[in-house]
Structures are given as structure tokens and as C-alpha cells.
Amino acid sequence: MDGLSDINGIKYGFTTRLGGVSTGIYKSLNMGFYLGDDRENVLENYNRVGSAMDIDITRMSCPNQVHKSEVLVVTEEDAGDGITRELTHSEIDAQITNVKNLPLIVYTADCVPILFADPVSRVIGTSHAGWRGSVAGIAAKTVNKMKEVYGCLPENIIAIIGPSIGPDNYEVDETVIKEIYNSTFIDSSSDNIVTQNIGNKDQEVFIRSGSYVNNVRSIPKDYEGMLLTHPGALYSIYRTVSVKQRYMLNLWNLNELILVNAGLKVSNIYQTKLCTMKNHEMFFSHRYTNGKRGLNAGIISL
Template identity: 75%
Template sequence: MSDNKSYIMNTENVAPIIQVPSFLEMRGIRHGFTTRIGGVSSGIYRSLNLGINLDDDKEKVLENYNRVGKAMGIDVNRISCPNQVHKTNILVAKEEDAGDGIARELSHFEIDAQITNVPNLPLIVYTADCVPILLADPVSRVIGTVHAGWRGTVAGIAAMTVEKMVEVYGCLPENIQAAIGPSIGPDNYEVDEEVIKQVMSCPYVDSSPDNRVDQGIGQGDFLIQIRAGSYVDETRGVPDFYKGSVQTHPGAAYSIFRTVHVRDRYMLNLWNLNELILLNAGLKMSNIHQTRLCTMKNHELFFSHRYTNGKRGLNAGIISLV
């Protein structure tokens, strides 16, 4: 397993699982991002749909869960399932939440992030282009999931979840690892100017003129420098995916969006934006891992809302303490 690979695909079971090498090295934590391959659903849900509340055959969806559980070594009947609505509510999942939404009717609504320190209580996040983020503190033995569409991202849900881990369990941000899973990539996520205005107002990103290292909106990539005081591991060097976006400034600079040849249209980079938000929440750069798998580009491997105009199943990110 090469250190510079951002993910591996575990194909030992019928349901392939995308995993992050650094997470695999953490003892007592199981994790993975699902694909659409290896299930029993058909039609627009072909084949590993995990959207239990979609108009798919429930027995087939439950079989899909069983296949994922076998691949990951978790009890899927204990998963805590959220009802995601693009807000910033965070559930502190307890033992009584085991199986909520899968073994029994859903009891928690409008939840887009979860955290827990309960063993064998898997947390799940559903996506079909939005960004799934898995969080793990191997020191305090606390885990979390985050659903970050553009609304949740600019509201800072990733940082808010880190803050909740600190508040509830006493985690130290520098101990927390984050995996940014398969989601729509910067070459395919076209948005309008209204979305960009919201990005610029994100409370967890300092986009003030003094912190910009670009030449102004309308001239290619819009870059934001890492805030002074963030945990930048200078010995790690600059990863390949920053090349072309790094200037001669004290910290690395992140390409957040770039202009296109259509008036008032932009290509938004939710991967970099969420990484920047996590850095400013106190995570180390070396503890943030992007799979950099685009769901729209790889629509045969993942469900993609944009590619199918909403006619699709759901991928998932799952993490559990054992």
C-alpha cells in the first residue's frame, strides 16, 4: 500500500469498498465509502442502492446493506441513519440510537452530521454528489460523519462537527483525521454567482483581500491562503493536487473555484473548500485525506444526482468503532 495513494478499493467481497490507507492504520476503527456496484437493486437504483427511503424494493435495499456489512465487518442492523436536509444539525449518537432508521422507524430528523464514542454503533452519511466526510480521533476514540453539500459546506458543517467532538468528548483537533470521500469534483461542479457569493461569506474561510493570493475574480482560479496558525506539516511537501494552485506565500493556497467561459458561471471545488475549513478548525494538513474521486465523472462506479437528473440511488460513507 503506497503512502501517496489517497484511497484503495477493497474488492475482497461482492460489494467493493473505497478505503483510506491512514484510516486503515487506526486500530479499532472500521470505515469505507460504498460504490454502486455489487448490489441487487435494479433500474435507476442499479445496483448497490443504500437509500432505504427511496422508491426501491426495501428487501433489496436491506440485502445491499447486508453485503456492505459483510465487506466492512460491521453489524448493519445497528447503523444510526440520518435524515439529511442540507442543514447543520449534529446528532450525538448514543446506544439507544443503534438501528435507528434501518432496524426500526427513523426517530431523528434534519440531521446532517453525527458523532459518537459508542463501540459497534456505525454512523452513515448518504450522498450522490454531495461530499461525505468521515472523522476519527483514534486517541479519544471518537468518530463522526458529515454530509456537506454546498449549503452545508459554506455553513461550515465540517468545522462545526469538529467543534462538537471537542465540546462533547474533549477531542483535540490535531488528533482528528478526516477522509473526504467520493463526490462531485471541481471539473464538473458548475454553479452560479449566487452560490459563489455564499462561498465568499463562509464563516470558516477568511476570504478577505489580505488573505487572497489570486489576481481577482474573473481571472482564472480564485485562491485562498491557509490562515496563519493552521497546522501545516511542512515536511509533507506539496501534494500533486495542489500543483498549479500554490504561490510563493507562507502557507499553501487552495483553489476554491475557477471561472468558465460563460458569464456568471463558476466551477466550485468542494473538496478543497472542505479541506480548508477543516484546516481552519485545527486539523493537521497531514491528517486530511481526499479520495479525489468524482461521482459525476465516474457515474458507472457511483450514483450521481447531476448526471442522472436526480434519478438515482445513494452511495454512503460508513464508520464504526469496534
Template identity: 35%
Template sequence: MKFKNNEQAVLNTDKIAPFITFPILSDIGFIKHGFSTRLGGVSTGIYESMNLGFSNGDDPDSVTVNYKRISDSIGFSTENIVTTDQVHNTEIRLITAKDKGKGVVKKRDYKGIDGLITNEPGITLATYYADCVPLYLVDMKNKAIGLSHSGWRGTVKRMGKVTLEVMQQNFNTKPEDVITLIGPSICMDCYEVSKDVAEAFVNEFNPEQMKDILLDKGNDKYQLNLWQANRHIFIDAGVKDTNIHISSVCTSCNSDLLFSHRATKGKRGTLAAFLMIKE
């Protein structure tokens, strides 16, 4: 099922745990991907039901079951997932086979990581969300991938560009060879911000770009468009405009389907984005 008036995202409901895929990524033969919903899990209360966060107060046994369900539904092994330890910065970690399972079936031995990259098949990268922006990156030439978390702080710090640069250092990635997807996250209409946040964007982006990014409502209140901000970041970094895709799925507008920090005033579970190179 496609979201209403949206050709960029598909809701897959034929498995025990419904998940979202994006046609532009589904057309790439060497990767597998998905984005979880809040449906199909066993968590209860504010975490109902597919909560994938171990650190938000939910029963760890329930979260473990949820990982098994979403893994089976999308089609990868829980033991091969590697997760972030997000702190709203722009630190990227190169993931290899020795990292498999970290954050799910074994403890992480790293902290403060908001982005993951790899060129090794069989490793499922996972990052966490409840309004912030998932950035999927696929190097079509070198068959390498990146998956990064970009909230407003990460966006101001140009997380998309940083991810590309680390991929270039490790895989010789060139921006013109990369397909990007800006995933489900809070839309401009739902995202009101204060003056200090608005000023951070004004100081980072040029006036022409700001026409897409910020709407001044008066009284020091603004509507912020993280989707367009990340699009401009990718363009500035050298990604072809035709290779930048926006899912147009808002976590807040779809809070019955997706966890939204804003919509629930922080009382919620955690979503995850997944990306892997097929074995």
C-alpha cells in the first residue's frame, strides 16, 4: 500500500511486523532496506507495540522479541544488526563483520555515533528515530552504503555531507555516484521551532536556500523544513539533484503508524531504519 498521494514510500503489511520501503531503494538490486512502524510488536503502554529502543524504559525482553519480528519481516538476521549510540553529533563509524550484533545481541564498545557506513555484505546497519531525519546513502559504483541520523543539530552540522566525506575516505565514494533517500521524519507543517534554532539555520544556509527551509510566523516562532535543508546539503556536497529523494512521510502526521516525539510529548517508543548490502 502506498501512502496517500505519495509514490516515494510503500507500507508493507503482508508480514507480522509492517514496515516501510522506498521504491527508489527497492530498485537497487544489491541492497535490502526498511523502516519500522509502531505496529506488529509486543511492547505495551506508551511503547505499543514495535518499540526498538533498549534505553527508553521498555522491557528489554519485549524489545528483543520486537527485533526478531522486524528482522524476520524485512528479511535479515538479528545477529547481523549493528546499531548507533546517538547523541545528535556527526560522528560516523566504519562497520565491519566483527561489529555484527552490537547494540542488539551484544554490547556496543563505542559511544557517540550517529552514522554508520560499510561496504561489507551481510551487515545490517540500524539507526533510531521518532521525528529526526534518516539519511540513506548508496554508492552505486563502489557498492557501499551509509545510514545516518540527522536531527536539527545534525542537519545544521551537515550530517549528509559528513557521511559522504567519510564514505569517500574509506571507499573512494564520489557524490555523483550516490543515491540518497531522506526518510520518514517530521514535516515542516508539524515542526515549530524557536528563534535560536531558526538562527542556527540562517547562519548555516544561504538566503536562497532559506526560502525552502524556514517560515517566519512572527512572535519568534518558525516552521522548519528539515527535508529541504538536507536536500540542499546533499546538493552542496555534489550529489545530483535527480539522485536525492524525499520520502514525504511525516512521523507526526502519521503518529498512529509511527512514533513521534512531538505528537506524544516524549511518551513514545523508537523507530529504526535498516540498510544492508545483500550477501
């Protein structure tokens, strides 16, 4: 993540699967309480992460993620929820707060963890974005809730797209692609779709953002000139694999596109570009292990 280090004293980070005490399929820094791992081992893993990040894990708010798009406004009353007591909120895939020393956590094992920080308003957030949450606009809904509740300006919000399954390993079927085109958080009108042949009858498909950007990450070489006449940036969203009748989906770019459409500056969006499936020895990967695994975490705290 070139160019990103300190965010006005806000603490943040992503865990790997290394450095913990869990064993077996949870080896070793499993952050998931409800997968069958020994709870004392998981608590020790939390203590190690808390010590490394200098945060109080007993005040953490732990969500019950269900691949939907509900955003929880976390208050002082939620401190310790899911870690020092049973969960009190269900079906939560995003959290925001302005409470100091109340860490937020997001769990993943291939899905995209997104951390949010507004260093001006001193507001933080997390989102859990699998393909369902992504097309449901979980990232945009988190931004909108930060605006609505705390008066955050999107141009001040920083978003970090954490370790998750990458575009070379995330194979999906046509059902997922159709959901992308049906998403109200993406303008998939014909004027915003650009395709580029990449050989063997396959294509790379780009979708244009709906707002002006001046720092573009993904532009096909043949279409650089189009930016002179159109304000949006082109994002590579998926590649076709015609021999399998499948698609390779880029969740990183899909969520960045949605964030740009929500008003974030491209220069304030960071992709770690670490693939959990490719780097399965470093991160837990649901696909690589067929679901027999622990959980990685993204954590942020004021």
C-alpha cells in the first residue's frame, strides 16, 4: 500500500494466520470464535493481536456476519460485544463508530475486508464484502452511513481493501456476473462497459466509474484516449474463461469502483493486493481448504 502509513493516529491492521496458538485446521492465529476452535486459544490469539496493535481487545465490537449489507452504528454500549459477552446484534456486515478506544473488527477467509477512516471527523468503519455484499453495495452503504450519522465528507474518507481472494483465483459463474450488472451501485449501461479481447475468444470487461477521478488504477492501453472525453475511470471487473464458461472476478476493483461512485477519491483508496488463496500459507482461504479453516481479521481503532 504505497503512500499509506499513519492516519492521524488511527490504529489499523490485518492479521495473517501466523503467530497464534490454535492448532489443526485453525493453525495458528485463528480469529474466529464460532468455528469449532478452542475458545481459550482464540482469546490468546486476540490478546497477541491486541498487544501488537496496542488496543484493548476487551472493548472490541465483533459482528455476526451473514453476507448481507446491514451497517451497525457502534456506541459505548457495544464495547466488548461478542468477545466478553454473547453477541447482541445479528446479521451485521459493517460497523461504524466515533467512540475512542472501541476497536472494530471484520472477519474474512477470502471475502474482502474493507477498513474506513475519516481522520477529519475521527470516524472509523469496517465492511465485509463477499460478492453478495459487494453487489448489495455494502461499501457504499458504509460510506453513506458515515455521512448520515457523523456528517463525514466522502472526500475525507480513506478506505483500505485488505487481503482477500484475487482476480487470478476467484472463479465465478454467470449468476454472479448478472448480479453485478443488476447492482444499483454500479452504472452498467452500455456506455460504461468496455471490452478488450485477450485471446482464445476471451475478453476482459471494464466498467466505468460514474464520477470524475484524476488518479486511475486500471485502464486498458487501447482506451487511454477515452479518458479525455469522459470523466470516469475504467476498472477491470472480470475476465471471461470461455473454455469453462466461467468468469474470473476482481473483487478488489469492483469495490474500488463502488467506493469511487460513493464519492471517495481514488487517491484515498488503497488495495493491499494480497490474494488469500495464492498466499494460503500466510492467510486462511475458504476456497483453498474447502471451508476447513480459521478466520483472518481486519481491525481498526481510534
